[in-house]
Amino acid sequence: MDTFSSLAVIALAALIHASFQLSISVLTLLSGHALGANHARIRVWRLTTSFVIGAGVATMLLLSFLAILFNSLYGRTAPAVVWAITCGLLVGVGVAIWLFYYRHSRGTTLWVPRGMAHYLSDRTKATRDSAESFGLGLSSVFAELLFIGAPLILSALVLVRLTPGLQLAGLFMYTMISMLGLVLVWALVGSGHSLSSIQKWRETNKGFLQFVGGGGLLVLSFFVYVSQIFGGFGS
């Protein structure tokens, strides 16, 4: 896999990550509570901004951690079996997203453990300051590890093969792209758009997002499998 392909794989993995909705759901709820409590606009902005930064930091830390882990385990080139396992994981998570990502009911309820969902919901309601909001952003990313784990693992495997400068660029690129959905909602809320229209869009298009997320993982898996397993055993 050449440098361009590596960066393209990282970008596609990050786009798939961006299609996942837990952090966006929590941000929507947080914005609703902050606006509903009649906080000043600047306070709402501070809370939502801290949340987005928290989610970004968590994503960056997770990807860095995985890259360091793989680098220490396998060096710059992971064995073919690791790529094969990763491809299997991508397929499994992709199919699981098609089948289970949203619960079959109204709204945008996700198949995350209910205890975790209630915890996030309660914490969102109790969030009063920027530090709590930052922590909530961190938590929301960890709560979605079940789904974002696969694109993160693949990106980490690809990342360690790059030169140090490109590794940093890839890390930032992944983080920025994976936060596109969050940043969009943050910008819409900050510019005074109605939360109901945002939530309506999310509810109306949840099937599309589910299809794109699951399908994207399958496409990514196929590409990586062909390039890494058929294309020279991790060369």
Added chain:
Amino acid sequence: MSELAVDIIKRGGRRPSERYSRDKLHASIVAACLSVNTPAGLAEEIAAAVCDDVAQWLSVRPEVTSDDLRRVAARHLNIHHPDAAYLYEQHRIII
């Protein structure tokens, strides 16, 4: 206005039931209206109107579930502010 003696059975039946509180319902309707950028004064007016409608519905019932209460409140809120009603209904099914 005196409080109605109606018991609210909480969602799933896991938490104990509690007495109906107009203030609590009023606050939740105001919050839903404010969430969709409704001016505070209008939000208070809408909440008062919805609470009156809900009180009428509750007046012949000794107990209701919190889900029923939310559904009826949303139905009445929908007359005054459809966007707020949508968000009010969605509140528990966003995550």
